[in-house]
Amino acid sequence: MSVAGRPTIEEPRLTTRQVRRRRVPRHVVVALPLALAGLISLMVSGNAFRPFERITTLEARMASKSDFFRDPEVQRLLLEHGLRVDIHRLGSRGIATQSLKGMDVVFPSGQPAAKLVLDRQERSVRSVRPFVTPLVLGxxxxxxxxxxxxxxxxxxxxxxxxxxxxxxLDMRAFMGLLDGRAGEKTTADQDGDGTLEGADTWNGIGFDQAGGRSNSGRVLVRTSSVCESNSAGTYLSLLAFVANRNSTPGTQNVNDPQLARDAVTDLAAKIRPLINLQGMWADEQADSYLSDLGESIAPISLIYEHQYLAHQIAYQDTHGRQDIERVLLYPTPYALTEPQLISLTDEGDRLVRLVEQDEELRDRAIELGFRVRFNGEDGTSERLNTYLRDHGIQVPVPNRDETKSYEPDLNVLERIINYVGSCPPPAQDTP
Structure with a gap:
């Protein structure tokens, strides 16, 4: 109604604005069940809070068996247990004779160096020998x-x-090629007079008689330094064992100490030329041997079997076939090395226990060419042999001559090593 002719003004009406809710994007809806399932899986496995866990870094000195701990898969498995290993590479005997201050674990490649380390410890230490590997010539x-x-x-x-x-490889006959003197009659003795023309050179034993190739260099084995390396020390023990008529040096004349020392010195003098001719190399031989220039660096190199098998496994994965140009010589008598992981601290004990007990780490060691220790006599090699067959790689066959070279007593071995290598005195741990 209007009053006194004035129009009526209606009261304003308030309207409520409707807020449109945003829909959850379809891709989020689809992914949500998967994310939830992943979270549940992480919680069940105990890994949900892994990024927030403390990672312990262990300081370690290792020789050639550092190959195992440098493997990315092994590093991943260790991280799952909160461990990282910072590796300081050094030859096994160098590990044993130098200061160990600040180290949590050491991993010498053989028993002589391991015993030197253990003899220096004032605490009860934890250790494990997780695998074995033969010494071979590549x-x-x-x-x-x-x-x-x-x-x-x-x-x-x-x-x-x-x-x-x-x-x-017949080591006694092979040593006849290393000694720098004309040896007994072989198939390379063309005139039948019992001597070799140009003896102890590759051409002298017939290398240039096939394929149009020539090498007038000496027949040598490229080794690491006997003062630093377990492989070179083990090879030295092998030479000494053969030169001593397949008998461990130091086991004769035990009732006459002076006569025993003289016999060891005479034996060391006999085999010294077989090592000194190599040039006393101190680097890692497998790296050079397996490189593209391996053959030009050295015709024969002293390595471990696991290094060669790991190469063949990787080569098969990459090329779909074996590397048939690189081959192994298995010496007879044979030498078997037993690497020993030794803890020096409480944190190091964690790593030793893990390597000793974790099945995934053991399986990975097999994939890297190691003969892993298992319960039972056949367990060490059969798992590795099966893995090689499954991957199309020839399995090595043990020689019917099962003569094993035994390393001499540590004091005897040290005397031979120091005589052959003129090694510097060992370093002392500083307090």
């Missing part, structure tokens, strides 16, 4: 076939009748 097919023609090596038969990867 070479190339043409050189191995030359040794076969010279009568010092024998090829193992490949199961498919193809080129073999492995040869057995």
């Amino acid at each position: 070479t190339f097919r043409d050189y191995a076939d030359t040794l076969v023609k010279a009568g010092v090596a024998t090829p193992q038969q490949a199961p498919d009748g193809g080129p073999t990867l492995y040869y057995n």
